[in-house]
Amino acid sequence: MxxxxxxxxGTFSFLMFGCAHQMDQDAKVEERIDALLKxxxxxxxIGQMYQLHSNGNVADxxxxxxxxxxxxxxxxxxxxxxxxxxxxxxxESRLKIPILFARDVIHGFKTIFPxxxxxxxxxxxxxxxxxxxxxxxxxxxxxxxxxFAPMLDVTRDPRWGRIAESLGEDPYLASVLGAAxxxxxxxxxxxxxxxxxxxMKHYAGYGFVEGGRDYNTTIIPEVVLREVVxxxxxxxxxxxxxTAMSSFNEINGVPSTGNSFLLKKVLRDEWNFxxxxxxxxxSVAEMIVHGYCAxxxxxxxxxxxxxxxxxxxxxxxxxxxxxxxxEGKVSIKTIDEAVRNILRVKFKLGLFxxxxxxxxxxxxxxxxxxxxxxxxxxxxxxxxxxxxNHVLPLTEKVKTIAIIGPLADAPSDxxxxxxxxxxxxxxxxxxxxxxxxxxxxLNIIYEQTLGYSxxxxxxxxxxxxxxxxxxxxxxxFLGEESILSGEARCRADINLPGVxxxxxxxxxxxxxxxxxxxxxxxxxxxxxxxxxxxxVLYAWHPGTMGGPAIADLLFGKAVxxxxxxxxxxKTVGQIPIYYNHKNTGRPPHENLQLIGSIPPGAKQLTMGYxxxxxxxxxxxxxxxxxxxSYTTFEYSNLQLSKTDLKKKDEITISCQLKNTGKYEADxxxxxxxxxxxxxxxxxxxxxxxxxRIHLKPQESKTVSFTLKTDDLAFWNAELKKVVEPGDFDxxxxxNSKDGLKGSFRxxx
Ligand code: BGC
Numbered sequence: 192m193x194x195x196x197x198x199x200x201g202t203f204s205f206l207m208f209g210c211a212h213q214m215d216q217d218a219k220v221e222e223r224i225d226a227l228l229k230x231x232x233x234x235x236x237i238g239q240m241y242q243l244h245s246n247g248n249v250a251d252x253x254x255x256x257x258x259x260x261x262x263x264x265x266x267x268x269x270x271x272x273x274x275x276x277x278x279x280x281x282x283e284s285r286l287k288i289p290i291l292f293a294r295d296v297i298h299g300f301k302t303i304f305p306x307x308x309x310x311x312x313x314x315x316x317x318x319x320x321x322x323x324x325x326x327x328x329x330x331x332x333x334x335x336x337x338x339f340a341p342m343l344d345v346t347r348d349p350r351w352g353r354i355a356e357s358l359g360e361d362p363y364l365a366s367v368l369g370a371a372x373x374x375x376x377x378x379x380x381x382x383x384x385x386x387x388x389x390x391m392k393h394y395a396g397y398g399f400v401e402g403g404r405d406y407n408t409t410i411i412p413e414v415v416l417r418e419v420v421x422x423x424x425x426x427x428x429x430x431x432x433x434t435a436m437s438s439f440n441e442i443n444g445v446p447s448t449g450n451s452f453l454l455k456k457v458l459r460d461e462w463n464f465x466x467x468x469x470x471x472x473x474s475v476a477e478m479i480v481h482g483y484c485a486x487x488x489x490x491x492x493x494x495x496x497x498x499x500x501x502x503x504x505x506x507x508x509x510x511x512x513x514x515x516x517x518e519g520k521v522s523i524k525t526i527d528e529a530v531r532n533i534l535r536v537k538f539k540l541g542l543f544x545x546x547x548x549x550x551x552x553x554x555x556x557x558x559x560x561x562x563x564x565x566x567x568x569x570x571x572x573x574x575x576x577x578x579x580n581h582v583l584p585l586t587e588k589v590k591t592i593a594i595i596g597p598l599a600d601a602p603s604d605x606x607x608x609x610x611x612x613x614x615x616x617x618x619x620x621x622x623x624x625x626x627x628x629x630x631x632x633l634n635i636i637y638e639q640t641l642g643y644s645x646x647x648x649x650x651x652x653x654x655x656x657x658x659x660x661x662x663x664x665x666x667x668f669l670g671e672e673s674i675l676s677g678e679a680r681c682r683a684d685i686n687l688p689g690v691x692x693x694x695x696x697x698x699x700x701x702x703x704x705x706x707x708x709x710x711x712x713x714x715x716x717x718x719x720x721x722x723x724x725x726x727v728l729y730a731w732h733p734g735t736m737g738g739p740a741i742a743d744l745l746f747g748k749a750v751x752x753x754x755x756x757x758x759x760x761k762t763v764g765q766i767p768i769y770y771n772h773k774n775t776g777r778p779p780h781e782n783l784q785l786i787g788s789i790p791p792g793a794k795q796l797t798m799g800y801x802x803x804x805x806x807x808x809x810x811x812x813x814x815x816x817x818x819x820s821y822t823t824f825e826y827s828n829l830q831l832s833k834t835d836l837k838k839k840d841e842i843t844i845s846c847q848l849k850n851t852g853k854y855e856a857d858x859x860x861x862x863x864x865x866x867x868x869x870x871x872x873x874x875x876x877x878x879x880x881x882x883r884i885h886l887k888p889q890e891s892k893t894v895s896f897t898l899k900t901d902d903l904a905f906w907n908a909e910l911k912k913v914v915e916p917g918d919f920d921x922x923x924x925x926n927s928k929d930g931l932k933g934s935f936r937x938x939x
Pocket of ligand 1 (some may be wrong): 339
């Protein structure tokens with residue numbers, strides 16, 4: 192007892208000391224900023240607020256840097272150039288303020304991890320954090336100290352190309368994983384040379400663009416904004432994210448880049464964010480195109496007065512802030528605040544003391560440990576959607592396999608979107624990985640059949656079918672090329688592109704088991720192809736090590752464990768479709784009358800008047816949280832620590848999880864609640880917790896979650912976050928559809 196309390200006191204005083212030390216450090220930074228601000232001219236201040244795209248030619252920037260007119264560069268990745276640009280700032284400019292170098296390092300610098308949506312399918316914050324860490328270690332090696340990630344835009348629309356960069360549709364999952372990514376990029380201490388400032392983006396609402404069309408308008412009621420859109424950003428702020436990026440879109444008529452509600456009220460006043468906010472690429476200038484500002488000067492004024500600190504690429508701040516201040520339209524206090532925010536991040540990064548990149552003796556780029564981490568991420572991100580008759584994993588009985596399709600050996604496409612620096616020559620494709628590992632034991636027939644995913648040339652279909660006839664199992668690698676998802680890569684039709692679907696139909700004629708491996712940047716509407724296949728493994732764009740990861744999964748060296756971070760629609764007409772929807776006054780029931788069963792001449796009043804589509808029903812193809820394993824898991828014995836809670840109480844919800852199959856494997860156990868009645872209606876389910884549990888065959892574990900009543904709170908009509916007394920349902924289960932159900936009551 193005594194020792195314990197001594198340790199407790201020790202820990203406490205250490206924490207207090209740590210806290211005091213941090214406060215001391217922070218105060219020192221503010222003092223240094225004060226001292227600098229006192230010396231800076233208005234021109235030099237405005238210079239800090241300008242970020243330029245580097246063309247690599249130092250001479251073009253020399254005079255500007257000397258005059259203190261550039262705060263940051265994006266897209267310079269040559270360390271020698273970076274050091275030379277920095278040298279000019281540190282030696283030839285009046286105040287020697289270092290430049291901050293930025294780049295979109297989204298899911299890896301050179302070693303590419305699965306796209307963020309794939310990483311989200313791991314439901315594993317440790318994997319996501321490691322992905323961020325590896326990216327930071329590699330990118331800082333060339334001098335990048337600021338990345339424009341994580342993208343925290345919750346989205347419910349797979350037509351939107353940028354869903355690939357997102358962490359899915361759920362605010363809680365995106366919050367947990369987004370915070371982990373921030374931690375990974377920034378490390379324990381921002382001033383470490385391998386730490387990279389993170390940038391939460393796109394603040395805010397960008398994932399809600401109408402019709403899933405990039406840059407489009409958003410209309411988001413404030414309760415939805417606060418409940419669905421903002422939580423991941425809040426979580427990132429709590430995790431210490433250094434910077435934020437305003438989004439391209441307007442929300443309810445106001446572009447984010449000029450939105451003081453977002454940039455000041457929420458971000459600064461409510462969340463106490465201490466970093467700085469950069470615009471998106473020319474999004475200050477785009478406020479004119481939006482029809483929100485008459486000219487460049489007004490755009491600069493509205494952006495800075497709304498709380499934007501740094502302008503990316505468009506030069507409106509540098510052109511107009513000076514006269515705006517002189518005319519009294521922008522206060523010097525506003526400028527000082529913006530510059531303070533920017534300098535604070537530069538100080539925290541240690542750039543004033545260590546401005547240069549030191550090229551290490553041994554490079555970590557593509558280090559074995561990085562490749563191993565990328566492989567593990569790809570393994571955990573793959574989602575097994577179907578596995579009839581245990582066709583997977585492939586067994587010894589399989590002697591001949593046919594590998595068919597445009598994505599079996601597509602080193603660039605499997606890397607996915609936002610790969611500015613990853614080298615496809617380092618990519619390990621599934622074809623190469625399977626040939627290397629199993630080429631001696633198996634007869635492998637490869638028919639690419641289609642040159643790329645959109646190819647419509649069916650000339651080689653005959654060869655594909657012939658290969659399938661000779662094989663025991665057919666592995667079809669289909670999906671989307673990397674260029675079909677990401678920024679400005681939206682699709683109105685999210686079927687498999689080209690003639691891939693017809694290819695599945697043809698190959699099916701060979702009568703052999705078909706395993707579909709899909710690589711894509713979004714959910715695709717693959718109901719037909721799923722029905723034609725025996726097994727389906729959704730691999731997203733899995734990155735550099737996708738090949739060996741998929742090979743391990745197919746041959747049972749690894750067991751699939753990923754779960755969908757987003758609902759898969761059957762057809763595009765169901766979008767938006769998401770698990771945490773409202774119930775409506777007429778929720779669908781199980782016996783829906785579908786279009787084919789309506790008798791000719793049926794009278795209007797003979798049919799069920801509930802909320803569904805005649806041609807697509809009400810259910811998605813696969814629900815949020817869904818994913819199979821090679822083993823089976825049994826959920827039993829749901830226990831609630833209490834069924835009556837007072838406000839401020841905690842409740843523990845637990846169940847027994849047993850691995851009832853033959854494979855040692857992970858299961859992602861999910862906790863959902865439903866607030867049955869609210870002063871504003873509540874979703875039918877809300878994710879409140881998840882855990883990745885590892886079990887050996889026949890092993891059982893108790894899985895428990897603790898919820899505080901605060902976790903049950905929601906934003907009411909007065910825009911207050913409240914817990915309302917009443918009845919709650921709770922589920923622990925393997926996805927958002929299934930699970931063990933209990934209930935409890937909250938009273939005042
Ligand atoms: C994108 C951002 C990106 C920026 C800089 C923009 O087009 O929307 O996500 O960080 O460019 O490359």
